[in-house]
Amino acid sequence: MYLENDMPVNYATPPADKLFPIAGVRLGTAAAGIRKANRRDLTVIELAPASRVAAVFTQNRFCAAPVLVCREHLAQGEIRALVINTGVANAGTGEEGLHAARATCAALAKLMDVRANQVLPFSTGVILEPLPVERIKAALPTALANRKSDGWHEAAHAIMTTDTVAKAASRRIDLGGISVTITGIAKGAGMIRPNMATMLAFLATDADVAQPLLDRLVKEAAESSFNAITVDGDTSTNDSFVLIATGQGQARFDRVTSADWQTFKSNVIEVAQELAQAIVRDGEGATKFVTVSIGGARTSAEAKAVAYAIAHSPLIKTALFASDPNLGRILAAIGYAGNLDPALRDLDASKVCVWLASGGEEVLVAHGGGRALTYREEDGARIMKRAEITIRVDLGRGDKTATVWTCDLSYDYVKINADYRS
Amino acid sequence: MYLENDMPVNYATPPADKLFPIAGVRLGTAAAGIRKANRRDLTVIELAPASRVAAVFTQNRFCAAPVLVCREHLAQGEIRALVINTGVANAGTGEEGLHAARATCAALAKLMDVRANQVLPFSTGVILEPLPVERIKAALPTALANRKSDGWHEAAHAIMTTDTVAKAASRRIDLGGISVTITGIAKGAGMIRPNMATMLAFLATDADVAQPLLDRLVKEAAESSFNAITVDGDTSTNDSFVLIATGQGQARFDRVTSADWQTFKSNVIEVAQELAQAIVRDGEGATKFVTVSIGGARTSAEAKAVAYAIAHSPLIKTALFASDPNLGRILAAIGYAGNLDPALRDLDASKVCVWLASGGEEVLVAHGGGRALTYREEDGARIMKRAEITIRVDLGRGDKTATVWTCDLSYDYVKINADYRS
Numbered sequence: 096m097y098l099e100n101d102m103p104v105n106y107a108t109p110p111a112d113k114l115f116p117i118a119g120v121r122l123g124t125a126a127a128g129i130r131k132a133n134r135r136d137l138t139v140i141e142l143a144p145a146s147r148v149a150a151v152f153t154q155n156r157f158c159a160a161p162v163l164v165c166r167e168h169l170a171q172g173e174i175r176a177l178v179i180n181t182g183v184a185n186a187g188t189g190e191e192g193l194h195a196a197r198a199t200c201a202a203l204a205k206l207m208d209v210r211a212n213q214v215l216p217f218s219t220g221v222i223l224e225p226l227p228v229e230r231i232k233a234a235l236p237t238a239l240a241n242r243k244s245d246g247w248h249e250a251a252h253a254i255m256t257t258d259t260v261a262k263a264a265s266r267r268i269d270l271g272g273i274s275v276t277i278t279g280i281a282k283g284a285g286m287i288r289p290n291m292a293t294m295l296a297f298l299a300t301d302a303d304v305a306q307p308l309l310d311r312l313v314k315e316a317a318e319s320s321f322n323a324i325t326v327d328g329d330t331s332t333n334d335s336f337v338l339i340a341t342g343q344g345q346a347r348f349d350r351v352t353s354a355d356w357q358t359f360k361s362n363v364i365e366v367a368q369e370l371a372q373a374i375v376r377d378g379e380g381a382t383k384f385v386t387v388s389i390g391g392a393r394t395s396a397e398a399k400a401v402a403y404a405i406a407h408s409p410l411i412k413t414a415l416f417a418s419d420p421n422l423g424r425i426l427a428a429i430g431y432a433g434n435l436d437p438a439l440r441d442l443d444a445s446k447v448c449v450w451l452a453s454g455g456e457e458v459l460v461a462h463g464g465g466r467a468l469t470y471r472e473e474d475g476a477r478i479m480k481r482a483e484i485t486i487r488v489d490l491g492r493g494d495k496t497a498t499v500w501t502c503d504l505s506y507d508y509v510k511i512n513a514d515y516r517s
Numbered sequence: 518m519y520l521e522n523d524m525p526v527n528y529a530t531p532p533a534d535k536l537f538p539i540a541g542v543r544l545g546t547a548a549a550g551i552r553k554a555n556r557r558d559l560t561v562i563e564l565a566p567a568s569r570v571a572a573v574f575t576q577n578r579f580c581a582a583p584v585l586v587c588r589e590h591l592a593q594g595e596i597r598a599l600v601i602n603t604g605v606a607n608a609g610t611g612e613e614g615l616h617a618a619r620a621t622c623a624a625l626a627k628l629m630d631v632r633a634n635q636v637l638p639f640s641t642g643v644i645l646e647p648l649p650v651e652r653i654k655a656a657l658p659t660a661l662a663n664r665k666s667d668g669w670h671e672a673a674h675a676i677m678t679t680d681t682v683a684k685a686a687s688r689r690i691d692l693g694g695i696s697v698t699i700t701g702i703a704k705g706a707g708m709i710r711p712n713m714a715t716m717l718a719f720l721a722t723d724a725d726v727a728q729p730l731l732d733r734l735v736k737e738a739a740e741s742s743f744n745a746i747t748v749d750g751d752t753s754t755n756d757s758f759v760l761i762a763t764g765q766g767q768a769r770f771d772r773v774t775s776a777d778w779q780t781f782k783s784n785v786i787e788v789a790q791e792l793a794q795a796i797v798r799d800g801e802g803a804t805k806f807v808t809v810s811i812g813g814a815r816t817s818a819e820a821k822a823v824a825y826a827i828a829h830s831p832l833i834k835t836a837l838f839a840s841d842p843n844l845g846r847i848l849a850a851i852g853y854a855g856n857l858d859p860a861l862r863d864l865d866a867s868k869v870c871v872w873l874a875s876g877g878e879e880v881l882v883a884h885g886g887g888r889a890l891t892y893r894e895e896d897g898a899r900i901m902k903r904a905e906i907t908i909r910v911d912l913g914r915g916d917k918t919a920t921v922w923t924c925d926l927s928y929d930y931v932k933i934n935a936d937y938r939s
Contacts, residue, residue: 156864157852157886187848187887189867222845223888332849409831409926413934423644426609427754430579442578445611464579465609466645504831505935509928512835 104384104482104502106376108261111248115265115276117299119143119341122246124253127234129227130182130220135253137231139203139238140177140297146341147306148174148215149313151321153334160185160192160226161216162333164200168212175213177297177337178203178235181256181282184293185218185226186332195226202232206239219256219282219293219333251280254295258282260377264369268362270355275302275346277362281370283377293333294321296370301344302359308348312360313338320367324500325406326378338363375500380507383415384483387499391448391489393438398490398497400436404428405486405499412504415484420475422460425449429488446491453481526806526904526924528798530683533670537687537698539721541565541763544668546675549656551649552604552642557675559653561625561660562599562719568763569728570596570637571735575756581608582648583638584755586618590634597635599719599759600625600657603678603704606715607640607648608754617648624654628661641678641704641715641755673702676717680704682799686791690784692777697724697768699784703792705799715755716743718792723766724781730770734785735760742789746922747828748800760785797922802929805837806905809921813868813911815860820912820919822858826850827908827921834926837906842897844882847871851910868913875903 120142127137142148150169152162168174178199185192200214207214218226251261265278279298304312317336348356376384387405392398405411408428414421429447433440449461451474458474459467478484542564549559564570572591574584590596600621607614622636629636640648673683687700701720726734739758770778798806809827814820827833830850836843851869855862871883873896880896881889900906 154855154862155849155852156855156861157848157866157869184845187845187883189885189887192887222848332845332852409930410934413931416931417935419935423606423609423754426579426644427577430577430754433576433578439578440576444579461609463611465611465614504931506928506931508831509835509838509926509931512832513839513841513927 103260103373103377104381106260106373108251109263109265111245113265114247114263115267115278116244116247117276117278117341118301118343119146120299120339121242121244122250123238123240123242124246124249125234125238125241127180127230129180129230135249136181137234137238138179138250138253139235139242140250141207141242142175142339143341143343144173144175146174146339147304147309148337148339149306149309150335150337151313151317153331155332157187157332159218159333160188160196161218162335163193164196165215165217165335168200168215171212173213174215175209176203176207177215177217179217179254179295180226180231181254182220183218183224183226184220184222184333187223188225191225195228198228199226199231203235206235215337217295217335219254219295222332247278247280254280254282256282258377262370262373262377264366266362266366268358270346270358273345275300275344275359277366279366279370281374283374293331294374295333296321296336296367297339298337298363298366299339299341300363301341302346302348303342303344304340305349308351309338309340312363316364316367319364320371323498324371324375325403326375326502372500375502378502379511380505381502382482382505383503385415385501385503386485387501388485388487388496389490389498390487390496391491391493392495392497393493395495395497397436397438398495399499400439401429401432401488401490402497402499404432404435406501409504412501415479415503416505418476418479420451420460420472420479422449422466422475425486426461442490443492448489448491450487451475451478452485452487453478453483457487525682525795525799526803528682528795530673531685531687533667535687536669536685537689537700538666538669539698539700539763540723540765541568542721542761543664543666544672545660545662545664546668546671547656547660547663549602549652551602551652557671558603559656559660560601560672560675561657561664562672563629563664564597564761565763565765566595566597568596568761569726569731570759570761571728571731572757572759573735573739575753577754579609579754581606581640581755582610582614582618583607583640584757585615586622587637587639587757590622590637593634595635596637597631598625598629599637599639601639601676601717602648602653603676604642605640605646605648606642606644606755609645610647613647617650620650621648621653625657628657637759639717639757641676641717644754669700669702676702676704678704680799684792684795684799686788688784688788690780692768692780695767697722697766697781699788701788701792703796705796715753716796717755718743718758718789719761720759720785720788721761721763722785723763724768724770725764725766726762727771730773731760731762734782738786738789741786742793745920746793746797747825748797748924794922797924800924801933802927803924804904804927805925807837807923807925808907809923810907810909810918811912812909812918813913813915814917814919815915817917817919819858819860820917821921822861823851823854823910823912824919824921826854826857828923831926834923837901837925838927840898840901842873842882842894842901844871844888844897847908848883864912865914870911870913872909873897873900874907874909875900875905879909
């Protein structure tokens with residue numbers, strides 16, 4: 096299939112030596128031949144004893160079997176390993192799918208001499224097809240034998256499905272002489288590629304984080320990263336975001352009131368955002384990376400509703416692709432955001448301001464219910480031509496905000512998604 | 518601009534002699550040169566005294582000036598004329614736009630010797646541009662002079678913007694020897710063409726309908742016709758649906774309990790549905806006409822949420838374009854409809870059944886949380902190739918239903934909407 100644009104927007108995988116190992120985490124991969132031969136499609140992430148794990152999963156009611164098993168195992172105790180396969184999503188597979196996910200966990204647990212419920216399973220790939228458990232079982236020893244603490248780069252590649260680029264992020268911070276490391280990988284190219292469902296993200300730190308803090312942090316980080324991106328509005332059946340704290344480093348966090356905790360938290364969120372944005376930058380057919388930033392809302396929920404109305408509008412997304420500063424479409428989307436949050440049904444259009452921005456330049460395009468008197472089409476057109484664009488809106492009715500990242504809608508999106516499942 | 522498909526899906530404008538005149542309604546058009554020369558862009562619909570009018574309008578908070586003026590005039594008393602222009606939407610135009618809409622009403626009122634608030638104004642076209650009131654005023658006498666009771670066909674053409682085909686429907690029914698006529702026209706090609714906002718629909722009957730009944734009927738008809746279609750999920754700033762009862766025929770309706778009222782009501786709804794479906798059939802780049810029919814819901818709202826989740830999914834729409842029976846995408850959309858109606862967050866996926874149907878043939882594709890055992894891919898593929906497709910879903914948790922009509926998402930949709938405003 097020929098695509099006009101098969102490159103992510105301003106994104107490249109960090110080199111292997113920029114992905115810092117996390118003490119207590121080892122990663123190994125193998126080619127299990129799940130869907131294609133000679134391709135690494137199986138990843139094992141081993142965690143040191145006493146690691147803490149928190150996760151958020153898809154809200155989709157047709158959630159995949161591994162998601163159900165993850166929820167169950169997380170409730171039961173100490174997690175010692177994650178096993179991730181690509182090729183088959185093990186979704187829409189009923190009882191048989193649950194059995195396959197459990198069998199995978201049991202096989203890995205046996206090799207590692209832990210309990211089956213200490214393993215979390217993840218799958219991504221074609222929906223409605225059975226998981227080839229035997230092939231996975233056969234490849235587990237190889238993945239396990241390959242495990243190493245600097246395996247993040249390799250694992251970032253092994254969890255890819257139709258991503259055009261592997262996604263990883265890492266940073267080491269200094270908290271008054273105490274070093275903390277955070278490293279993560281993610282996959283997903285759009286919310287769903289053709290039948291290649293799933294956004295998966297795995298983020299680990301060597302800090303020791305109390306379980307209640309970790310549980311709260313994973314939700315907060317997801318909210319402002321993976322839950323703030325959209326390519327096409329479709330929510331997959333397998334989406335999972337896992338946050339691991341091995342406690343093998345020097346940092347200890349057991350309450351939220353310290354300045355160090357705030358610094359640590361910000362860094363975790365930033366790594367999650369970097370990965371989330373990489374997914375949008377590698378969005379299906381994306382040629383633009385777009386930040387939709389809403390302010391002046393009464394509630395965060397209504398800010399998010401306006402952000403999504405804009406980010407999901409096919410009319411705005413095609414205008415972004417065409418570099419057309421089509422203001423009417425942006426105003427119209429703000430105006431119908433009441434469909435998403437009824438609280439917006441009393442929005443006063445005359446109080447709304449809209450700006451287009453890029454590279455430090457910001458242009459007021461609309462206020463007082465229509466086009467700004469100072470607005471010149473050439474200013475809007477200049478900004479819309481850039482690869483990184485911010486649509487900023489002030490609703491003029493409060494102080495709550497929301498930010499959503501998205502991409503444009505190009506011919507290639509249709510091409511990719513209309514292409515018969517290959 | 519070259520489009521691969523610029524024909525509606527199985528729709529042609531009825532011939533002029535199949536559009537029955539409505540006693541008490543005369544329609545005239547003129548070429549006012551609003552945006553293009555030598556093109557009929559102005560329509561006047563004259564109503565006999567004592568006609569009753571009810572209407573529903575866009576919920577968009579950036580609604581156009583004519584919508585505000587319509588609401589105001591409808592509250593004030595007897596309507597004697599409608600004036601509709603294409604080319605400029607008079608939306609996002611602030612105080613000046615309101616003044617322009619009022620000036621248009623005043624000019625027509627003067628020519629007809631009625632009050633300005635007896636005229637309803639409608640505009641469709643480019644957003645954020647001023648309405649050229651003087652050109653409209655200059656052409657009003659011509660439109661008025663041209664008015665005739667068999668002017669429906671001509672008016673259907675004069676209200677078009679980028680529609681590829683004029684949309685009209687008409688029927689005459691017999692209620693125990695009493696004849697009732699219903700005729701309507703509509704415009705819109707997708708919820709919005711590039712900057713060519715607006716769905717407009719005007720439906721008239723010669724029946725005498727009490728105002729409370731008419732008010733209720735226009736809402737009910739809108740709910741199951743114009744509010745049940747979607748091309749891209751974008752709601753325009755100008756959408757209007759007007760129902761007129763001239764009372765010049767023999768039929769009288771002043772309460773809802775008669776069988777005749779039910780027959781009449783069904784026919785009004787059917788005419789509205791015919792027009793609404795014509796809009797989808799002429800949807801931007803549409804190659805398929807798709808009926809999404811949901812049953813087994815606890816409430817109509819949740820049935821509609823599932824229907825819209827399916828109808829708005831770009832992944833399902835591209836699969837329809839590609840004739841790909843991609844069941845995973847349909848299940849995933851049902852699964853995330855809880856984003857639209859939180860009541861669906863406890864949906865039991867194992868109770869959901871999904872069928873694909875076309876031309877009297879229906880295939881069970883999914884149940885029990887996954888693919889149906891009896892389902893064969895070739896059956897799904899055969900149905901997906903057809904131009905008219907029904908996706909039927911039973912949620913297995915109640916007896917409420919909803920139906921939504923939509924079209925596929927093709928290259929031409931992107932082409933049309935990415936094309937710079939011409």
